[in-house]
Amino acid sequence: MYRPPVTKKEIRDLVERQVTLQQELKKVFNSPDADKVLTKRYKPAEVAELVGRSKTHINREEKNPDNDLFPPPLVSINRREGYTQEQIQKLRDYFDTNKKLSEEDEPIILSIQNFKGGVSKTTIAIHLAMYLSLQGYKTLLIDLDSQASTTHSLGKIPDFDIMEEETLYSFFHNVLDGEDVNFSDYVQPTHWMNLDYVPSNLALYNSEYEIAAVDLGAEKFALLYSGIEQVIDNYHIVIIDTPPALGMLSLNALYAATACIIPCPPRMLDFTSTMQFFKMLDNVMGVLGEDISYKFLKILPTRKKARTQKNENIDVMEDNVLELAYKHFGEYMLESIFYETAALDWVSGENKTLFEVDKPKGSPQTHRNAIKNMNAICKEIEKLICKTWSSTEEM
Numbered sequence: 001m002y003r004p005p006v007t008k009k010e011i012r013d014l015v016e017r018q019v020t021l022q023q024e025l026k027k028v029f030n031s032p033d034a035d036k037v038l039t040k041r042y043k044p045a046e047v048a049e050l051v052g053r054s055k056t057h058i059n060r061e062e063k064n065p066d067n068d069l070f071p072p073p074l075v076s077i078n079r080r081e082g083y084t085q086e087q088i089q090k091l092r093d094y095f096d097t098n099k100k101l102s103e104e105d106e107p108i109i110l111s112i113q114n115f116k117g118g119v120s121k122t123t124i125a126i127h128l129a130m131y132l133s134l135q136g137y138k139t140l141l142i143d144l145d146s147q148a149s150t151t152h153s154l155g156k157i158p159d160f161d162i163m164e165e166e167t168l169y170s171f172f173h174n175v176l177d178g179e180d181v182n183f184s185d186y187v188q189p190t191h192w193m194n195l196d197y198v199p200s201n202l203a204l205y206n207s208e209y210e211i212a213a214v215d216l217g218a219e220k221f222a223l224l225y226s227g228i229e230q231v232i233d234n235y236h237i238v239i240i241d242t243p244p245a246l247g248m249l250s251l252n253a254l255y256a257a258t259a260c261i262i263p264c265p266p267r268m269l270d271f272t273s274t275m276q277f278f279k280m281l282d283n284v285m286g287v288l289g290e291d292i293s294y295k296f297l298k299i300l301p302t303r304k305k306a307r308t309q310k311n312e313n314i315d316v317m318e319d320n321v322l323e324l325a326y327k328h329f330g331e332y333m334l335e336s337i338f339y340e341t342a343a344l345d346w347v348s349g350e351n352k353t354l355f356e357v358d359k360p361k362g363s364p365q366t367h368r369n370a371i372k373n374m375n376a377i378c379k380e381i382e383k384l385i386c387k388t389w390s391s392t393e394e395m
Ligand SMILES: Nc1ncnc2c1ncn2[C@@H]1O[C@H](COP(=O)(O)OP(=O)(O)OP(=O)(O)O)[C@@H](O)[C@H]1O
Pocket: 116, 117, 118, 119, 120, 121, 122, 123, 124, 145, 147, 149, 242, 243, 244, 302, 303, 304, 338, 339, 340, 341, 342, 344, 345, 348
């Protein structure tokens, strides 16, 4: 008689082994139970830019005995350590250069969305969140994907460090159960200045079924928005990292969002699938309600190969797709392009973002180029966000 070699018993055994494996992985990649620590330090010129005061001005105030500002400690006769993010924040508080929104300006809820997988949604979401919060915007990053890559980037092993009660699965579940739920219970601090997040793990996938099963009509798409609404006044910007699928979670993100960034590689298949995204967006807008509108919606070309002799053919194809995209989508395209870079492999090997690494493992020039590219993308999005506010001179 045919006997399957792997039965329920072996699967259970696998599950048990996985728990030990995860514990050991945690020891290898992170000190046990320790939160992620930022070792990155900032040079005086960067600090001046971030604080909005000149180096000389900052220097003068650091020498002034009437305040409690101090320069970073000396590491040698002529060299000081770089500034920490806490020191940058202290300088901003002292010079009163923190970002402020005027009464009539609304915080923005920005969804990074595309139903296609692997198009850099999470990479853009986490870098943009870090960029904006470093500039001084109070930022909330919501991990709405049960794959939980964002949660992982913030130093947690999703299905090990995060319990389902901490994820939006629990939020949706309790709301659907008719309980009064505080969204702020799901918000956690991060190791990065001005940045909070809502973690995820695989449990969130259950929300797809639970939300779909309730008989709530269009209200079921407003669940996330109702949660964000409770905490929105604490933030300038909310960023949602979405799953690569059209489901209840994605629809909740589309409903909650007041602006959208659609990352899309300039390749035939990715572009045609993005077209499907717009088609579905058109359909679901009918279901979501006529009051849905976005302050901006922009396509960001991602993972474009830089020109080398080796991949000349790919380049030509990518250039053709991009040209057509600019021709037909014109004002819906971001000017910046996110180029494919080995620097991301190096930093993600250490579970870091480009912005967290001081000394790259690979070529420093490649690393600098990748940061320059990412900064340009984030700056362009920052400008779009600021345009939605009247008090932009502060920004
Ligand atoms: N410009 C780039 N250059 C090199 N690698 C990249 C680039 N953008 C993303 N990657 C890598 O590609 C992989 C997928 O990227 P990412 O997770 O950001 O995509 P995603 O759209 O969020 O995927 P998913 O749909 O599965 O959520 C990651 O390993 C990431 O480091």
